[in-house]
Amino acid sequence: MRLLILGRGKTGSAVAEVAAERKHRLVIVGAKENASSAALTPEKLGDIDAVIDFTTPHCVLANIEACVKAGKNMVVGTTGWYQELDRIRELVKLHDTGFVYAASFSIGVNLFFDIARTAAAALQHEYTGQIFERHHAHKKDAPSGTAIAIQRVIREASGKDGEIEIISFREGEVIGMHEVVLESANDNVYLCHDATSRRGFAEGAVRAAEWLAGKKGFYDFKDVWREL
Ligand SMILES: NC(=O)c1ccc[n+]([C@@H]2O[C@H](COP(=O)([O-])OP(=O)(O)OC[C@H]3O[C@@H](n4cnc5c(N)ncnc54)[C@H](OP(=O)(O)O)[C@@H]3O)[C@@H](O)[C@H]2O)c1
Numbered sequence: 001m002r003l004l005i006l007g008r009g010k011t012g013s014a015v016a017e018v019a020a021e022r023k024h025r026l027v028i029v030g031a032k033e034n035a036s037s038a039a040l041t042p043e044k045l046g047d048i049d050a051v052i053d054f055t056t057p058h059c060v061l062a063n064i065e066a067c068v069k070a071g072k073n074m075v076v077g078t079t080g081w082y083q084e085l086d087r088i089r090e091l092v093k094l095h096d097t098g099f100v101y102a103a104s105f106s107i108g109v110n111l112f113f114d115i116a117r118t119a120a121a122a123l124q125h126e127y128t129g130q131i132f133e134r135h136h137a138h139k140k141d142a143p144s145g146t147a148i149a150i151q152r153v154i155r156e157a158s159g160k161d162g163e164i165e166i167i168s169f170r171e172g173e174v175i176g177m178h179e180v181v182l183e184s185a186n187d188n189v190y191l192c193h194d195a196t197s198r199r200g201f202a203e204g205a206v207r208a209a210e211w212l213a214g215k216k217g218f219y220d221f222k223d224v225w226r227e228l
Pocket residue numbers: 006007008009010011012029030031032034035036037054055056057059076077078079080102103104105106201
């Protein structure tokens with residue numbers, strides 16, 4: 001495929017590495033070339049099959065709007081924009097494109113969502129719950145999109161709204177650690193996912209772009225990763 005990767009940062013660079021290994025042809029665009037989405041005009045996107053975005057919460061919506069309006073399929077890993085999810089879903093529908101997004105493109109994290117969903121039953125049996133998330137000091141959003149997704153999964157599965165808080169830590173170069181702790185008077189349950197490499201996110205994002213080829217519609221990676 002011919003892929004345009006938006007973002008030359010930590011994760012965008014890992015995506016470029018994985019995509020090159022998987023023999024895709026790449027165009028890589030960073031902040032400088034893409035001020036006001038300048039790199040995303042219909043002409044410049046001409047023969048691109050899909051755009052993969054790992055940029056910042058500040059520019060991601062403008063990137064999405066430009067690519068979707070140009071009729072391009074998109075994989076969005078950037079977090080911090082989900083308040084606009086419904087509007088973007090409608091935009092994708094209107095322009096009849098394909099779109100996959102995720103707070104985490106890691107297979108392990110998506111497995112962790114299912115584990116958390118099962119463990120949520122504890123909240124109906126006098127357990128209290130907390131989510132702890134740790135990331136590197138440069139991360140721009142808090143709490144992490146993944147922590148918010150885990151919280152949503154637990155709330156939906158337990159039927160208990162507002163019972164599980166998120167505590168965020170920003171330190172050193174931690175790639176991403178999420179813990180769910182469930183406590184009762186009698187015992188504690190500890191669940192933990194610890195990312196040791198950004199390649200897990202990158203592989204998921206590139207494989208999502210491959211999966212999206214020839215498809216239309218708005219997808220959450222947690223609903224499609226088993227099909228990869
Ligand atoms: N969904 C997932 O699996 C997953 C995994 C990891 C991270 N993330 C999310 O992905 C995002 C990026 O994370 P990161 O750790 O890679 O951050 P990062 O290292 O800070 O990289 C962000 C990059 O975005 C680029 N950028 C900024 N504005 C741009 C624009 N208008 N057009 C193109 N590129 C632009 C910057 O490029 P320059 O270097 O050229 O300035 C920067 O290198 C964050 O929102 C993070 O939460 C998601």
